[in-house]
Amino acid sequence: MAAADPTETGETTGVTGTxxxxxxxxxxxxAGLEAGLDALETPRRERPSLLTxxxxxxxxxxVAVVLVLLVWQLVAAAHIKPSYALPGPIAVWHxxxxxxxxxxxxxIVGTSLGRGALGFLLSVVLGTPxxxxxxxxxxxxxxxxxxxxxxQALPSVAWVPAAIIWFGLSNATIYAVILLGAVPSIANGLxxxxxxxxxxxLRAGRVLGATGLRGIRHVLLPAALPGYLAGLKQxxxxxxxxxxxAELITTSPDLGxxxxxxxxxxxxxxxxxxxxxxxVLILVVGVGIELLVFTPLTRRVLTSRGL
Amino acid sequence: MSQATTLTAATAGxxxxxxxxxxxxxxxxxxxxxxGTAPVIDGIDxxxxxxxxxCLLGASGCGKSTLLNIIxxxxxxxxxxxxxxxxxxxxxxxxxxxxxxxxxxxxxxLALRLRGVPKPRRAGIAAELxxxxxxxxxxxxxxxxxxxxxxQRVALARALAQSGAADSAxxxxxxxxxxxxxxxxxxxxMDEPFAALDAITRDVLHDELTRIRAARPLTVxxxxxxxREAVRLGERVVLLTSRPGRIAREWRVDLPQPRRIExxxxxxxxxxxxxxxxxxxxRHGRR
Ligand SMILES: Nc1ncnc2c1ncn2[C@@H]1O[C@H](COP(=O)(O)OP(=O)(O)O)[C@@H](O)[C@H]1O
Ligand SMILES: [Mg+2]
Numbered sequence: 001m002a003a004a005d006p007t008e009t010g011e012t013t014g015v016t017g018t019x020x021x022x023x024x025x026x027x028x029x030x031a032g033l034e035a036g037l038d039a040l041e042t043p044r045r046e047r048p049s050l051l052t053x054x055x056x057x058x059x060x061x062x063v064a065v066v067l068v069l070l071v072w073q074l075v076a077a078a079h080i081k082p083s084y085a086l087p088g089p090i091a092v093w094h095x096x097x098x099x100x101x102x103x104x105x106x107x108i109v110g111t112s113l114g115r116g117a118l119g120f121l122l123s124v125v126l127g128t129p130x131x132x133x134x135x136x137x138x139x140x141x142x143x144x145x146x147x148x149x150x151x152q153a154l155p156s157v158a159w160v161p162a163a164i165i166w167f168g169l170s171n172a173t174i175y176a177v178i179l180l181g182a183v184p185s186i187a188n189g190l191x192x193x194x195x196x197x198x199x200x201x202l203r204a205g206r207v208l209g210a211t212g213l214r215g216i217r218h219v220l221l222p223a224a225l226p227g228y229l230a231g232l233k234q235x236x237x238x239x240x241x242x243x244x245x246a247e248l249i250t251t252s253p254d255l256g257x258x259x260x261x262x263x264x265x266x267x268x269x270x271x272x273x274x275x276x277x278x279x280v281l282i283l284v285v286g287v288g289i290e291l292l293v294f295t296p297l298t299r300r301v302l303t304s305r306g307l
Numbered sequence: 308m309s310q311a312t313t314l315t316a317a318t319a320g321x322x323x324x325x326x327x328x329x330x331x332x333x334x335x336x337x338x339x340x341x342x343g344t345a346p347v348i349d350g351i352d353x354x355x356x357x358x359x360x361x362c363l364l365g366a367s368g369c370g371k372s373t374l375l376n377i378i379x380x381x382x383x384x385x386x387x388x389x390x391x392x393x394x395x396x397x398x399x400x401x402x403x404x405x406x407x408x409x410x411x412x413x414x415x416x417l418a419l420r421l422r423g424v425p426k427p428r429r430a431g432i433a434a435e436l437x438x439x440x441x442x443x444x445x446x447x448x449x450x451x452x453x454x455x456x457x458x459q460r461v462a463l464a465r466a467l468a469q470s471g472a473a474d475s476a477x478x479x480x481x482x483x484x485x486x487x488x489x490x491x492x493x494x495x496x497m498d499e500p501f502a503a504l505d506a507i508t509r510d511v512l513h514d515e516l517t518r519i520r521a522a523r524p525l526t527v528x529x530x531x532x533x534x535r536e537a538v539r540l541g542e543r544v545v546l547l548t549s550r551p552g553r554i555a556r557e558w559r560v561d562l563p564q565p566r567r568i569e570x571x572x573x574x575x576x577x578x579x580x581x582x583x584x585x586x587x588x589x590r591h592g593r594r
Contacts, residue, residue, distance in 0.1 A: 030518070032512055041508070064329035207379060208469055209395065209421040218417060222408045228560030299444050305407040306451020 086297040087273045095273035097134065104257075109285060112243060112258035115171070116289075119178030120239040125237065131190030131228075132216070144193070148184050156214040156238065157245035158183030174243065181242030182235040189231010193224030225301055233294040240286040259285070311368050314443050327392045329494050329526040330355040332377055334387035337373055349551030357360040357393070357491050360520065360527045362541030364534060364580065366588055370552030371530040375498050378528065393491025393526075395422075399500040403458035410439065411461045412446035415490045419505035432473045436464040439519060456508035459500055460515065470495050474522050492524035499531055500556040510568060512555065517565045534584065535577045544580060548587050554589055 005177050015026075048056075066203075069089050076088030083091070110200030134141050134148060159180045163173040197220070247260020254262070258280050266274035330353070332358040337348040355361050365371050376382040377389050379398040393396040424432065437443055440460040452459060467473055470493030501509040517540070520527065531537050537544045538560055545557045558580060562572040567592050 030514055031441055032513070034515070037508055037511060038442075038454060038457055041456060042452070135322050200400060200404045203381065204400070204406070206381060207398045208465075210482065211418075218421070219406070222406070225408065265530050283318060301408075303450060306449060307407075 011024055027252045028088045047067060050269040065194065076280070084270075084272055087276065091273045094277045096272070096281075099277065100221035104262075105281075108259055108262050109281065111256040112247065113245075113285060113289075115174055115178070116236075116240050116243050119175050119243060120182060120236055122175065123186055124232065124237060125177055126179065126184030127231075128228075128300070129182065130193075131187035131218075131231070134187060135191045135224075136192035136216075136220075141191075148187055148191075151180070151184040152188055152238075155245075156242035157249075159232065159242075160249045162247055163246070164250065169250050171255065173250050174246040174255075177242045177246040182239035185238045186231045186235040189234060190224060190228045193227020194220060194233065196227050197223040226298075226307065229294070229301060232300065233290060236289060236294060238287070240282075244282055254281055263285075290304060313519055315398060321562050322491050327357075327390075327393055327416075327491075328354040329357045329359065329491055330528065331390045332374075332378070333385065333390075335374070335377065335383070335384050335389060337370065338385045338387040342385075346551045347551055348377075350387070351492070351552065351554060353554065354546065355526060355528055355576035357526055358524055359420075360540060360542045361548060362528065362544045363528065363530045364537045364544055364584070365532065365547035365552065366549050366584070367532055369547050369549035371532075371547065372498050375528065378498050382479065391494060393469040394493055395469075396494040396496050397466040397500065398496045400460055400465040400501045401502050402590075403450070403455075403462040405458060405462055405465065407450045410447050410449055411442065411453065411464075414461060415465045417469045418465045419473075422471065432465075432468065435467055436473050437461070441514065442462045454508075455504055456512060459504065459512060462500070462518070463512075463515065463519075465493055466497075467493070467519075467523075467525075470525075477508075484551070492526050494526045495527070495528060497529045501527075501536070502531070509536070513568065516540065516563060520537075521564065534574060534581050535568050536578065538573045539566050539578045544576075546580060546587070548581060549591060556583060 003052055026030075073088045073090065076083065076091075096105070099108075130148075134145055156177055161178050162172070163176040163180075167173040167176060192231070199221050201219060202215075205215050210218045243258075244260045244263075247258045249260075249266050251261045251264050259278055263275060263278035263282070266278055268273075309419075314420045330564075332351050332353045335348060335351040335353075336346050338344055338346040352395070353361075363371055368552070373382065375398065377384050378391060379396055379531070380391075383396070383554070405411070406417070409417060412433045415436055416429040419432055420426075428466065434446060437446055440463055442457060442460055445453060445457065445461070453461065472493040472495070501512050504512065516527075519525070529537070529540055543557060543559055546555045546589055547553065548555045558576065560576060562570075566573055571591065
């Protein structure tokens, strides 16, 4: 994008040059005409300044968070409920610091993030070929397409009892629940991505000789990428949600201590600041991954395509 | 390949005999849907000589795109045969059909790659083709950063890459064994490629196409509904009727190139063809 713009370099001046001197060959004149047209027609885009971005994109959510914390603190200070039942943000912050000095926070978040990441990757590995087959094979699509969409609507916490019966209180249960939550989203995202491909791209691919596996690799997958990325983003949200549901129920001393188990401990201790601290952490990690990984990735892909 | 279905055994890629036409359509009929419904194309016989520039002219919906798709091997004829000789034909659409996830240069390189051009040569050929359409500086631009006219020029460069028009100069053996080394120049099928452009840009692209064809051997079948465009570009103009699409008449255009679309010669012949076209269209009103 920063590369030399042909419309702004020598060629444009060629137009005036020939007009004044009138000595250029007709062919050169054509080149100048074409360069002039290009210069006139090329869409120009102004990049918004950093200040504008800060004002329009960063400021509103920051204001919203500050307002929520403020209202929360005010409500807590009003003692509508006893403070052990409704602690303010400051009390929750102290609960967090307490855990922080105990040195447990990193381990708890790390355990959950590790499970979430591994479960998500497994879901990608399973969901991608599944989505591809559903999108491309008509029989499979009519056979399991609706089931796949239906599965997406089923709260994955519903799978926890079944998974416990199958796998006991083990990591396998946790991963099974993640997979059941995330695989349908990822597969459906890819199916939607393939459906949104303009038919002209598929025809162009065929004319170019991209058929079979080469067509999938060079045309189908890159063309479906925006929808696929949306599916991945949703898949992560579902994976994280499913993981928390699974961890909350599948608590056992043999299993590592994740955020869900931490939340359950808070409940057992009736320690409301700890419970709220866990909830905020779950929210921050889930949203954080989305903002740090998926949002920039999606934006990059979309802007590079001019969308 | 998909063509195998529409091409007869006579097709043998580079082995095509110099005496063979570039395209031969025999008794070509196409019916969409159930047999018995009215055919879109009915009994077309047409040959295109190697190196010829033929314009297929007809009203909207007369089956021009269908005909071109059959020649390209994207569609099968219902009856009759479509043979092409020489390398696999390239098709250029009304919409640029460039891949938005690739830069202009990479779009062209992908076409080369799919033809089996080895990697070290791709970037060079792509750059050369972009220079040919006077977009040397646009190699790293994305499709959305280009104007409509520039996109069609990149699409033209990609079609040339795909047709093998680019590797005649520097390779002795066509990339997939069907390079432009045989007796047949590459075949470029163009489906109203400039119809979506404004008149000024279209005019410039006419000049460009004429210039490129003067520089390289190329067989072109150009579909349009614009009479003047057909006369401006073609060595032969073939008028198609509508419903069903049949060949009504054809004209040889003996005006020297480069022609100007405003010139008296182009205007005179356009007038004659337009009259005939209108007569064809009127006939539908009377039925
Ligand atoms: N895949 C298809 N299925 C059914 N009808 C089609 C199909 N493709 C084209 N047609 C019909 O065939 C006719 C000719 O279409 P087309 O070849 O696109 O015409 P043109 O390119 O001359 O405008 C139109 O009436 C169109 O509705
Ligand atoms: Mg058409």
